[in-house]
Amino acid sequence: MNPSSSRATxxxxxxxxxxxxxxxxxxxxxxxxxxxxxxxxxxxxxDADESLLVDREALAQKVRSQVLxxxxxxxxxxxxxxxxxxxxxxxxxxxxxxxxxxxxxxxxASVRLNVSTFPTGxxxxxxxxxxxxxxxxxxxxxxxxxxxxxxxxxxxxxxxxLIAAYIARQxxxxxxxxxxxxxxxxxxxxxxxxxxxxxARKLKDEVPTLIGLLSDDEExxxxxxxxxxxxxxxxxxxxxxxxxxxxxxxxxMRKIIDAIAALGGQEAADYLNFVAEAHEDEEIRGMAKAGLxxxxxxxxxxxxxR
Numbered sequence: 001m002n003p004s005s006s007r008a009t010x011x012x013x014x015x016x017x018x019x020x021x022x023x024x025x026x027x028x029x030x031x032x033x034x035x036x037x038x039x040x041x042x043x044x045x046x047d048a049d050e051s052l053l054v055d056r057e058a059l060a061q062k063v064r065s066q067v068l069x070x071x072x073x074x075x076x077x078x079x080x081x082x083x084x085x086x087x088x089x090x091x092x093x094x095x096x097x098x099x100x101x102x103x104x105x106x107x108x109a110s111v112r113l114n115v116s117t118f119p120t121g122x123x124x125x126x127x128x129x130x131x132x133x134x135x136x137x138x139x140x141x142x143x144x145x146x147x148x149x150x151x152x153x154x155x156x157x158x159x160x161x162l163i164a165a166y167i168a169r170q171x172x173x174x175x176x177x178x179x180x181x182x183x184x185x186x187x188x189x190x191x192x193x194x195x196x197x198x199x200a201r202k203l204k205d206e207v208p209t210l211i212g213l214l215s216d217d218e219e220x221x222x223x224x225x226x227x228x229x230x231x232x233x234x235x236x237x238x239x240x241x242x243x244x245x246x247x248x249x250x251x252x253m254r255k256i257i258d259a260i261a262a263l264g265g266q267e268a269a270d271y272l273n274f275v276a277e278a279h280e281d282e283e284i285r286g287m288a289k290a291g292l293x294x295x296x297x298x299x300x301x302x303x304x305x306r
Contacts, residue, residue: 261291
């Protein structure tokens, strides 16, 4: 990110509660795109800290303008909005601290973005999200004596980045398949979200891409791709799973046994039979046996032991 002024730099590190975003599926009854409702700005955890110096009304106006310009929501909720329409409410929590050392100073900020929809179950669940960012701006107190302005600029920048990241994730849900594919194969910040969207939208053409991600350097990517393959229920993933994990890696074996049992097919049954009989770890043997039981209940012909 670029410095916001001379002698001032800032950065943002985002930690998203991804479980809230995606692995939930929208309801069967045509989930709505929500309208944008209230935007609340408040101190984090109810603390009365230096974030109270931020002009919260101005910040809320900037958030509303930024969100509405993207077109991700269906519009803005009004007084005459029909009862029962889906409405998204945004809450932004701030915590800010000024630290001074010799001739320099810095503002530290924690920002939390929560988006919730009402009434419950009317909007697609992916619109609900919880994300948090930490930001810092270093400045020269002599050149910029008004700390309040520095804090306002930092708060606006950090919140704008959180909103932009949220919007980018939401756009994946309506993105063309080729855009999702490009996101899957590039090291972008939204790749994890793209994997979940592919699973939720049942885009089975991406199974080969997801199989390739099973050997990604990042464990989170590997695990999310594994979950997506299970959600898609495509047995083509079984051979890749049996080859991508070392039998001696107990931690990884525990992850894939349930996945292989869920995917099913004769190759899954053969692999689980082998693990159940030959693996040196008693716990893993037991997991493989339990996986076989589940597989047989679902498809007794395919899973018959040899």
